[in-house]
Amino acid sequence: MTKHEFEVAMTCEGCSGAVTRILNKLGDVKFEIDLPNKLVWIESDKDVDFLTETLKKCGKDVKYNGTK
Template sequence: MPKHEFTVDMTCEGCSSAVTRVLNKLGGVQFEIDLPSKKVSIESEHSVDTLLETLRKTGKTVTLLSPS
């Protein structure tokens, strides 16, 4: 599965919980959240646009770092 890295403007556990919640609703994703560095790594067959749109539902600023 393709892996993508995003920065998400998370400042607390509540923020990372919001990211977890929206990604779990999307389904078909494996992800890791690194709260101190504000990074989210996602393995998914979903398009980058879909992942960006989903992460933005948290109301946080989201930036694509790199597809790997």
């Protein structure tokens, strides 16, 4: 699986909670959230565009930083 890094405009625990809920719905992904640095790492075989659109569902700005 590829590990992708995203920058998500999270400012609080509520924001990271929203990201967690959305990503948990995908099922077959592993992810880590770094709230202080506003980063989300997602391990998945899913398409980057799909992951980006999924993250945008939490209502925050999302930027794809590449693979890690």
